[in-house]
Amino acid sequence: MEIEHVAMLARLKLSDDEKGLFSAQVGGIINYIEKLNELDTSDVEPTAHVLPMNNVFREDKLRSSLPREKALQNAPDRDEGFYRVPKIIE
Amino acid sequence: MQYEAVIGLEIHAQLLTDTKIFCGCSTKFGSEPNTQTCPVCIGMPGALPVMNSKAIEYVVKTGLAMNCEIPGLSRFARKNYFYPDLPKGYQISQFDLPLCGRGYIDISLNGSHRRIGLTRIHLEEDAGKNIHVDQGNESCVDLNRAGVPLMEIVSEPDIRTPGEAAAFMKKLRSIVRCIGVCDGNMEQGSLRCDANVSVRPEGQEELGVKSEIKNMNSFRFVEKALDYEIRRQIRTLQEGGRVIQETRLWNTERGITESMRSKEEAHDYRYFPDPDLMPVEIDPSWAASIREHIEELPDSRCRRYVAEFGLPEQDAELITAEKSTADWFEQAVALGGDPKTLSNWIRGDLAKYLNEDNMQIGECALTPRHLVDMLVLIKEGTISGKIAKTVFEEMYRTGKDAATVVKEKGLVQISDEAGIEKIVDEVLRKSPDEVARFRGGETKLTGFFVGQVMKETKGRANPKIVNELLRKKL
Secondary structure (H helix, E strand, O other): OHHHHHHHHOOOOOOHHHHHHHHHHHHHHHHHHHHHHHOOOOOOOOOOOOOOOOOOEEOOOOOOOOOHHHHHOOOOOEEOOEEEEEOOOO | OOEEEEEEEEEEEEOOOOEOOOOOOEOOOOOOOOOOOOOOOOOOOOOOOOEEHHHHHHHHHHHHHOOOOOOOEEOOEEEEOOOOOOOOOEEEEOOOOOOEOOEEEEEEEOOEEEEEEEEEEEEEEOOOEEEEOOOOOEEEEEOOOOOOEEEEEEEOOOEOOHHHHHHHHHHHHHHHHHOOOOOOOOOOOOEEEEEEEEEEEOOOOOOOOOEEEEOOOOHHHHHHHHHHHHHHHHHHHHOOOOOOOEEEEEEOOOOEEEEOOOOOOOOOOOOEEOOOOOOEEOOHHHHHHHHHOOOOOHHHHHHHHHHHHOOOHHHHHHHHOOHHHHHHHHHHHHOOOOHHHHHHHHHHHHHHHHHHHOOOHHHOOOOHHHHHHHHHHHHHOOOOHHHHHHHHHHHHHHOOOHHHHHHHHOOOOEOOHHHHHHHHHHHHHHOHHHHHHHHOOOHHHHHHHHHHHHHHOOOOEOHHHHHHHHHHHO
């Protein structure tokens, strides 16, 4: 079922009730967006971005990084200077 | 049935920028874990990426050096997946509009030449590093590498043998090093290679089912892993089985590829254009100014050495593979050295010592001047070719010039005929048996007599005179 695939991609666990509920809701959203396909866009150039701007760059110049303590401050778990996470083997 | 392999490579090369692709954090390798991060590269909410222009330039430079089309417009996309080394939950990469389109690299293997097509080159951010502790149920994550600019070079499935795959990698490495966009260090992971490989009965047009091999971090492993995988697939087919599409890891210790046992579900990355980054437009004048900064490439240099210096192609290929070697060689030629003689020393003794010491040509004490001066001493007859090997090693180790080494070590060649004659007489007197056998027809004993004279003179006797005297006296 589509909703189970989407839930898996987002790492969400849904109950059977929720699956039914969200299936209907997501279906409704997609139908609503489908309206856009009614527009004739054959004469419109595809847009890469909503703003008419290209080439926004920075120079290759060093800036100071976060102190490690600050960077690790929000980590739920740590091991010395590392973030510690559940072991994941693909 | 005869089978042929079809191989395509995906090469990831870290760019030699000072800072990361979207923030000002350092890209330096080997620092303390998590000391080179900021809100942008660790994916703090609200932090926004800004493109490093140098990263764009380096990818375009690579594309131009590899004969790629440079489309005018390029953009970035999000590739969505969850993994602990990817803090944002997506990798910023490129999907439908890469910076470089089709191109090619020419390779040569055992004297034959082939052109390997490139599909595309795109720019993306590298992920962090997971360190798996042997036991235990946890992994440690270091995000210093997260956001280091990475270019992915994708080849067409034009490669047919493991040897060609290794030759392709070597040529690619030689080009990125020459133009200064990547250091090519496979051990440290700044150049990494994945391969797609399948087999099919010879003559069949349709492709077989492919597997993807990861984790080959040296030229030797690329060759070994592909060789193993091709044999495995052929064996599977011959036994009536079928190859399944999967990702396999090269296991260095066991010398085999192993299935990663991925979940059945195919990856679903849901690429979409990244709204945080503006498109990149490479106009012809920008491309032209990048092209101007491309150093002479190995292929062109190689052809020039054959034409200008009369070097054999194999010599020229070896010398031009590494830019610093080619520069060194040209300096020595400019100082008056004979190109072929220089090539022999560079590919022989010098390559051997550099290899032993794990050094680059520019890092050793020996200069082009030293070598050229030594060649003059040989030509003038001051030292013999054999002694030169000792002088060469001493110059290499100490950085002293040839004349100093010869003087300090007393290595001047003895060319005084009367002096040598005395020694020859002495040797002949001490070896009556050998003399008799020689006169009885065992002419190969000449080598023995020359050896004895050289022993007496510590290798300094002029071999030409020794040979002449022996011929006269025997």
